[in-house]
Amino acid sequence: MVKLDELGDWRRTHTSLDIGPELDGQEVTVMGWVSSIRRQGGITFLILQDKDGVAQVTIIKGKAPEKILKRIDELTTHTIVAVKGKLKSTEKAPQGAEIIPEDIRLLNTATRNPPFSIFGGKLPNIDKRLDIRSLELRRPKPRAIFKIRHVAAAAVREFLSNNGYLEVQTPKIIASATEGGASLFPVLYYDKEAFLAQSPQLYKEQLTMCFEKIFEVGPVFRAEPSRTLRHLAEIISIDVEEAYVSYLDVMSTLEQLVHHTLKTVADRCTDAVKELGIEVKIPRLPFKRYTYSEVLDILHDAGDKTAWGEDLSTAAMKKFGDIYPGFYFITDWPTASKPFYIKPKTDKPEISEAFDLMAGSLEISSGGTRVSSKRLLTKRLKEQGLKPRMFEYHLKLFDYGMPPHAGFGLGLDRFMMVITQEENIREVTLFPRDRLRLTP
Ligand code: ATP
Ligand code: MG
Secondary structure, three states, X not given: OOOOOOOOOOOOXXXXXXXXXXXXXXXXXXXXXXXXXXXXXXXXXXXXXOOOOEEEEEEEOOOOOHHHHHHHHOOOOOOEEEEEEEEEEOOOOOOOEEEEEEEEEEEEOOOOOOOOOOOOOOXXXXXXXXXXXXXXXXXXXXXXXXXXXXXXXXXXXXXHHHOOOEEOOOOOEEOOOOOOOOOOOEEEEOOEEEEEOOOOHHHHHHHOOOOOEEEEEEEEEOOOOOOOOOOOOEEEEEEEEEEOOOHHHHHHHHHHHHHHHHHHHHHHOHHHHHHHXXXXXXXXXXXXXXXXXXXXXXXHHOXXXXXXXXXXXXXXXXXXXXXXXXXXEEEOOEHHHOOOOEOEOOOOOOEEOEEEEEEOOEEEEEEEEEOOOHHHHHHHHHHOOOOHHHHXXXXXXXXXXXXXXXXXXXXXXXXXXXXXXXXXXXXXXXXXXXXXXXXX
């Protein structure tokens, strides 16, 4: 058994990113896991990996303190170590500098080797990788993906805050369905049945009464019946709602939000983007807009037989996405195909003021003008087979004057699939949840 050291009063002074020839002669303390040990005659090269990259520790027999020479004999890869030493510039080390150690602490050992290499080679399927996700996340590719996710989420918040939207958090345990019952997860709430929120829809609409422009970035839950590459049971939704505007205005906000996020990722994530071997294309504004009926016409010409009123199937959208691979909106959906809170057109109530934002064949956002009349909302609930009584807590607010409003929900995980060009949503979600997966 290897005797371990305590972290004690040691603290990291530099990460691998800080190390460079300009710090020649400086005392540093670095920490990380040993990704390789190479013994070459009297010299041992220890490669230390931390969150930012790698640093080389060079141990020379005869020069290094006896204690260090003893300890490095006990080292295996994946051991967690802390090294105190002096930086020495050398062209042969990764960052143009190596660490000549003066003291070392072995903070923990690894008793198992990962079932696949962190640095490349053949990978097992995604399920095997997800089983040990946090270890898998030491690989450069997923690290790049989550670096991008961090920057994208920050860019979204930045854009919306800068444009006068207030960030809010609404409850995730709710009393009744927002969009109908099928995809709800029931939970036991004390002695009552409650549900995990499918969307912050009704809360964000209510909040337009007081804050007018709001957004939320938070989890939503869907008991999706089938397991696909683009559906999870828990996702992060970027929800926006605004008073005194229509769907046309929020479509413009949404496309600017998408544009700003992509631009920010392209500007701030050059290394991560390079690691993924992709190019972030900044789309031109405005995005193309097709009405639902126009999409049907184009599909009919391509041999698809979807009838007016039917939902656009995955196969039909695959076809359409092949013709129009970029970002585009589909607007003016049949009212019956959209949730009860979407506003039907006044002069043509069978069509609604609703839109989806698509990236090729993938839906990334849905939105629309909302119904702001209590009478109409009650009627729409009934038409969709929902009981107005169940929505009493929501409907009664409309008695106090609800401004006209519009908004959208943008799935962050789907958006990340588009940004990183990943086919499987599980690659861009840290700990995905689906029918078959509830751990880790
Ligand atoms: P789909 O038809 O693709 O199942 P939806 O129309 O049911 O999606 P909405 O209720 O419109 O989804 O939700 C708004 C956005 O949230 C979607 O455009 C998508 O980006 C995201 N989203 C919804 N459900 C899921 C899910 N199960 N997994 C991943 N993202 C989802
Ligand atoms: Mg939708």
